[in-house]
Structure formats: structure tokens, C-alpha cells
Amino acid sequence: MYESDGEAGSSGIPNNLDAYFMPFTANRQFKANPRLLVAAEGMHYTAHDGRRILDGTAGLWCVNAGHGRKPIVEAVQRQVARMDYAPSFQMGHPVAFEAAAKLATMLPGDLDHVFFTNSGSEAVDSALKIALAYHRVRGEGARTRLIGRERGYHGVGFGGISVGGISPNRKFFGNLLPGIDHLPHTHNLEKNAFTRGQPEWGAHLADELERIVALHDASTIAAVIVEPVAGSTGVLVPPRGYLEKLRAICSKYGILLIFDEVITGFGRLGAAFASEYFGVIPDMITCAKGISNGTIPMGAVALRRGLYDAFMAAAPENSIELFHGYTYSGHPVAAAAAIATLDLYVKEGLFQRAAELSPYWEEAAHAMRGLPHVIDVRNLGLVCGIELEPIAGKPTARAFDAFLRCYEKGLLIRTTGDIIALSPPLIVERKQIDEIFGTLESVLKAAA
Numbered sequence: 206m207y208e209s210d211g212e213a214g215s216s217g218i219p220n221n222l223d224a225y226f227m228p229f230t231a232n233r234q235f236k237a238n239p240r241l242l243v244a245a246e247g248m249h250y251t252a253h254d255g256r257r258i259l260d261g262t263a264g265l266w267c268v269n270a271g272h273g274r275k276p277i278v279e280a281v282q283r284q285v286a287r288m289d290y291a292p293s294f295q296m297g298h299p300v301a302f303e304a305a306a307k308l309a310t311m312l313p314g315d316l317d318h319v320f321f322t323n324s325g326s327e328a329v330d331s332a333l334k335i336a337l338a339y340h341r342v343r344g345e346g347a348r349t350r351l352i353g354r355e356r357g358y359h360g361v362g363f364g365g366i367s368v369g370g371i372s373p374n375r376k377f378f379g380n381l382l383p384g385i386d387h388l389p390h391t392h393n394l395e396k397n398a399f400t401r402g403q404p405e406w407g408a409h410l411a412d413e414l415e416r417i418v419a420l421h422d423a424s425t426i427a428a429v430i431v432e433p434v435a436g437s438t439g440v441l442v443p444p445r446g447y448l449e450k451l452r453a454i455c456s457k458y459g460i461l462l463i464f465d466e467v468i469t470g471f472g473r474l475g476a477a478f479a480s481e482y483f484g485v486i487p488d489m490i491t492c493a494k495g496i497s498n499g500t501i502p503m504g505a506v507a508l509r510r511g512l513y514d515a516f517m518a519a520a521p522e523n524s525i526e527l528f529h530g531y532t533y534s535g536h537p538v539a540a541a542a543a544i545a546t547l548d549l550y551v552k553e554g555l556f557q558r559a560a561e562l563s564p565y566w567e568e569a570a571h572a573m574r575g576l577p578h579v580i581d582v583r584n585l586g587l588v589c590g591i592e593l594e595p596i597a598g599k600p601t602a603r604a605f606d607a608f609l610r611c612y613e614k615g616l617l618i619r620t621t622g623d624i625i626a627l628s629p630p631l632i633v634e635r636k637q638i639d640e641i642f643g644t645l646e647s648v649l650k651a652a653a
């Protein structure tokens with residue numbers, strides 16, 4: 206049973222669940238039957254009732270090296286004791302510089318400059334602002350239009366929800382940013398259901414960017430932002446040739462291409478970044494989550510050298526080049542966590558490990574084909590999406606029920622709509638992959 210440091214009832218559940226307005230959660234449903242996690246180690250959580258829960262989702266796609274890793278914990282402990290905080294504007298501290306330099310060695314191409322944020326949402330909004338400012342400092346200030354994609358998730362800032370393509374995340378929040386357009390999403394069950402890896406059909410959907418350029422004129426467009434693999438809307442793997450086309454069209458018209466790698470970064474596909482995996486180099490990469498193994502909040506925007514240089518060239522040496530930043534940009538404790546995390550990824554070869562495990566993962570995932578109500582399985586690296594047929598008139602209910610039943614059986618999965626998304630820590634063992642899909646299979650069969 207969990208012993209709380211604070212005020213917990215005899216059940217291990219806090220006496221007051223009311224005050225906390227939970228994010229992206231059915232608050233009343235949750236509080237009526239709470240699912241509380243109280244400890245974590247390796248591939249497992251411990252629930253408040255003492256049960257071990259196998260983590261099939263790396264927390265929220267962030268704990269790529271597994272939970273409670275000693276080198277990260279100790280780095281955080283050392284740093285918080287040595288220096289808790291230092292101002293980030295017109296001052297610096299060594300740990301942030303070291304973290305940026307280390308991250309730069311992992312980034313593809315000439316993406317070798319790093320702007321720190323505290324989350325993926327902030328990374329996205331920062332990247333969009335950097336894109337606008339970049340064009341402006343080069344004398345192309347008319348490039349203000351931003352292009353996202355339907356079914357894109359780019360966090361919850363106003364920039365992110367504006368370029369994002371998820372209706373409930375947008376409709377409650379007013380007019381959003383002006384001057385936004387969206388590419389069509391690439392999801393098509395008729396053409397691509399049960400594809401292993403990248404689908405053959407759909408590269409032509411990138412040509413829609415040409416249509417958008419023709420409509421608005423390239424001189425008004427600042428940037429295109431996409432997730433290389435859309436994660437939050439259900440693991441949408443890019444069709445073969447699609448990202449290459451987007452890159453070519455952006456280059457042709459001087460439009461910046463931003464890959465939002467908040468989920469795909471740090472080994473999820475079996476390479477440091479999806480950009481490296483697909484061999485398509487964007488102008489900026491947004492990342493977060495796995496950058497610090499989820500231990501301390503952190504995000505980052507990586508920029509190509511030319512972008513950084515443009516800012517340096519545009520202003521006198523004693524003036525601020527970018528009027529943007531956060532109190533906690535490059536926070537010492539987060540930076541220490543990031544350094545230890547990146548070192549751990551390298552030392553344990555975790556990205557390589559993900560690549561080596563991915564065929565086994567693919568087999569196990571596609572064994573779900575044929576189970577009741579499974580209408581698609583898709584996968585890449587150590588991620589997969591299993592799409593279920595919605596219950597008529599009750600969208601999301603079938604997948605949410607599977608989530609609850611899996612949790613009862615000691616497995617954490619994630620659902621979005623009627624899609625189950627699985628993305629375990631990269632330390633997952635084959636027998637744990639068997640356990641993940643074995644539990645899911647029994648749940649899907651039982652619910653039939």
C-alpha cells in the first residue's frame with residue numbers, strides 16, 4: 206500500500222481529489238474511480254493499491270530510457286543541490302550550454318543550434334515565432350502565413366492549436382491565429398489498412414502544398430509544420446515519398462519546414478530523430494519529452510545553422526537578436542537531466558536497440574489483426590496504432606473500455622478516439638512485448 210508524504214486516506218487515495226482540475230481528463234469519471242500511480246522503476250509503475258503496471262506507453266511517450274534511471278536521478282540530485290536556478294536572460298550557466306552542445310551532436314544535418322523551452326507546446330510556439338522572425342530579419346516580413354495539417358497535434362499553445370488539426374482542441378478557444386492553412390491528413394483505411402511500416406499510397410497528398418502556395422503565393426508563407434509520424438491522433442505513418450515531397454516543395458519556395466519531433470525524437474523510430482530515419486532534413490525540429498526522459502520538464506527547438514546565422518547577422522552585436530524566451534529556458538536541473546539522459550541513450554545504445562526490436566514489435570502488433578473490431582494495425586520503430594471500429598453512436602467508448610480493462614490487468618496503454626497507441630520505453634524486453642500484446646488480445650477478445 207502506498208504511504209503518502211501528504212494527506213492520504215487509508216486506501217492510499219488522497220482525501221481531497223476535488224481541487225485538482227486535471228488536464229485532458231474526464232475529471233468526474235476519474236475522481237469517481239481514480240487511477241493513481243505512486244512509484245515507477247524500469248518498465249513498471251506501481252499503482253496506489255500496490256499493483257505493478259507494465260508501462261506500454263513510456264508514460265506519455267516520454268520515458269524512453271525507462272523509469273527511475275539512476276544516472277538521471279543522481280544528476281538531478283547533484284544539480285539541484287549545487288545550483289537550483291540561474292537567470293536565463295543576459296546570464297548563463299554551464300549546464301545549459303553543455304546540454305545544447307550534446308543535443309547538437311545528436312541532431313541531423315546542420316541543425317546545430319538549440320533554443321530551450323519547458324515543454325513541447327512551448328517548443329512549437331517558439332519554432333513558429335522563430336520562423337516569422339527569421340523571415341522578417343531577412344527582409345521578407347510578408348511571410349506570415351503558417352501551414353499545419355489536419356489531424357496534427359502540436360501541443361496546446363495558441364500557435365500549436367492553430368496549426369494543429371484536432372477539432373475539439375480548437376473549437377473552444379476562439380479565433381486562434383489568423384493566416385493559417387492546413388494540408389490534408391494522410392490517414393486512409395481503404396488504401397492503407399494493415400500496412401507494415403510506411404504505406405505505399407498517399408505521397409501525392411504532399412502536392413496539396415503546391416495548391417496552397419498557388420492560392421496564397423509563396424511570398425506570404427513562412428513555414429510548414431508537420432509531425433513526421435503523427436502520434437497523438439493515432440500513429441499515422443507518412444506514406445513513402447511524402448516527407449521528401451514536402452521538403453522539395455518547401456525548398457523550392459523558400460518556406461521553412463518544421464518537423465515536430467516531440468514524440469518521434471530520441472529513438473522512438475530506432476534513430477535519434479525521425480528526420481534521420483527518413484533521411485529528410487527539416488529547417489527546424491521541435492522536441493521535448495524524451496529529451497530529459499520525462500524526469501524534469503524540458504523542450505527544445507533545434508535550428509539549422511543558417512537560421513541562427515541570419516539572426517546574428519541582422520542586429521548589432523550589443524542588441525538582443527530574438528525577443529523571446531522563458532524564465533526557465535535551459536533550467537539547470539532540466540539541463541542536467543537532459544545531459545544524463547542523452548548520455549544514457551548513447552551508453553546503452555537504446556536507439557539501436559529500438560531498431561533491432563522493431564521487427565519483433567511489428568510481428569507482435571500485426572498479430573492483433575483479426576481480433577474483434579480491429580480495423581487497422583500500423584507500426585514503425587517501437588510505436589504502433591491499433592484502430593478499433595467505433596461502437597455506433599458512442600465514439601471513443603470501445604477504446605476507452607479497452608484502456609480500463611488493460612489497466613485492471615496491469616498494463617498501461619493510451620487511447621485516442623478509438624485508436625490504441627502503444628510506445629513502450631526503449632528498454633522493453635521481448636517477453637514484455639509479448640505481455641503487452643497478450644494482455645491486449647485477451648481484453649479485445651473479452652469485450653467482443
Ligand SMILES: Cc1ncc(COP(=O)(O)O)c(C=O)c1O
Nearest residue numbers: 324325326358359360465467468
Ligand atoms: C507532436 C507533439 N507536439 C507537441 C506536443 C506538446 O508537448 P507538451 O505536452 O510537452 O506541451 C506533443 C505532446 O504529446 C506532441 O505529441
